Amino acid sequence: MGVTKRNRDFRDFWLGHTVSAVGTHVTAVALPLLATLVLDAGPTGVAAVATAGYLPNVLLPLLAGHWLERRRRRPVMIGADLLRAAALFAVPTAYMIGVLTVPLLVVIAFVVGALAVVFDIGGFAYVPTLVDESDLPAANRAVQGSTTAAQVAGPGLAGLLTQAAGPALAVVVDAVSYLGSALGVAAARRPEPSPAPATDSGKTGLRLVVTDPYLRALTAHAAIYNGASQILTVNLVVYLINERGLSAGLFGLALSASGAGAFAGTMLALRMAGLLGYGPAFLASLALSTGIPLAIAVLPGSGLALALSLAVVQFVSGIGLGSANVLSVTLRQVIVPQGSLARTNGGYRTLIYGVLPLGSAAGGVLGHGLGSRAGVAIGAAGLAVSTLPILSRRIRRLRSLETVRAGRAVRP
Structure with missing residues (x-):
């Protein structure tokens, strides 16, 4: 991972991206667990929460891709992380005041999923501006390594957090992870160039x-x-x-x-x-x-x-x-x-x-x-x-x- 040593800006971004990737996959499991363990939701309710989290991957990529084409991606990614953290902090807040419901979890799961789509598409387009083209394969090796590992480790981590601290606190930990991700992405100081003119317009x-x-x-x-x-x-x-x-x-x-x-x-x-x-x-x-x-x-x-x-x-x-x-x-x-x-x-x-x-x-x-x-x-x-x-x-x-x-x- 020489590029993570040579390029401090990429290293900071990569650390933030890694935390974000883990958080995404923890969320995908933690919210359905919360629905069934705390709200006693049946299969239909749990399926609704799980589906809401994945639905943005079907509905939004085209819109997000065109929207991001004309914008600097770094500030958008930071904003996506902060909004994901805010959405997840709403879960324990609603639980404590007694207003947490399955429909609310469905909405939160959809919002978090939609912001994940924006973050991921932005990251794909941002990395080539953060490293030299000769370092691009090594940068992708680092990013894809943490992403793939998060896909596998995230569900297990969600289960362990839920068992150790309860589903509501597991969501809190997940929310904090997005704040850490935002800090990592924000720490990358290399100026992002203006969006390149759209080709094949x-x-x-x-x-x-x-x-x-x-x-x-x-x-x-x-x-x-x-x-x-x-x-x-x-x-x-x-x-x-x-x-x-x-x-x-x-x-x-x-x-x-x-x-x-x-x-x-x-x-x-x-x-x-x-x-x-x-x-x-x-x-x-x-x-x-x-x-x-x-x-x-x-x-x-x-x-x-x-x-x-x-x-x-x-x-x-x-x-x-x-x-x-x-x-x-x-x-x-x-x-x-x-x-x-x-x-x-x-x-x-x-x-x-x-x-x-x-x-x-x-x-x-x-x-x-x-x-x-x-x-x-x-x-x-x-x-x-x-x-x-x-x-x-x-x-x-x-x-x-x-x-x-x-x-x-x-x-x-």
């Missing part, structure tokens, strides 16, 4: 994603992967805990191995790209992240042996996921001109997150009709299928980012 974020061959392949892969991952996740809990008798504690520990693997993968990504070439390294990463989970439906044993087997699968696939995330994000940032970064990321997120509710619904239907083991197998197969768009000759034979930069330089 007649194109929307979606059209830019669909018309560029690199972006089209990356988006198709991510969308298929996310949908299949939801099918797998919906059925995995039922299959391993209800049908295989795995304890909740061992299940959670086994899943957490993915975070350790993802961190290792982010550290290996650039070395793999240097040894194998950019495209082959990407495909090798996807072989791990999308191929290894095929073993989950046929894991043998029970109890600790089953948990250890699952942990190995999660760790190895996590290595691939961490590496693939670094390579994918960097490739997208190099492909897209500065004046279109926010818009294209908005279009990209609309498509890759828009499939999540479809994947969840499909997972439920498949699990109910064919059984949870079949649902796990189908979800894992879908992950493997997601690699197909990346097998395009353009990406498969990509040796280095210099090839992409040269092509970008001669675009009309």
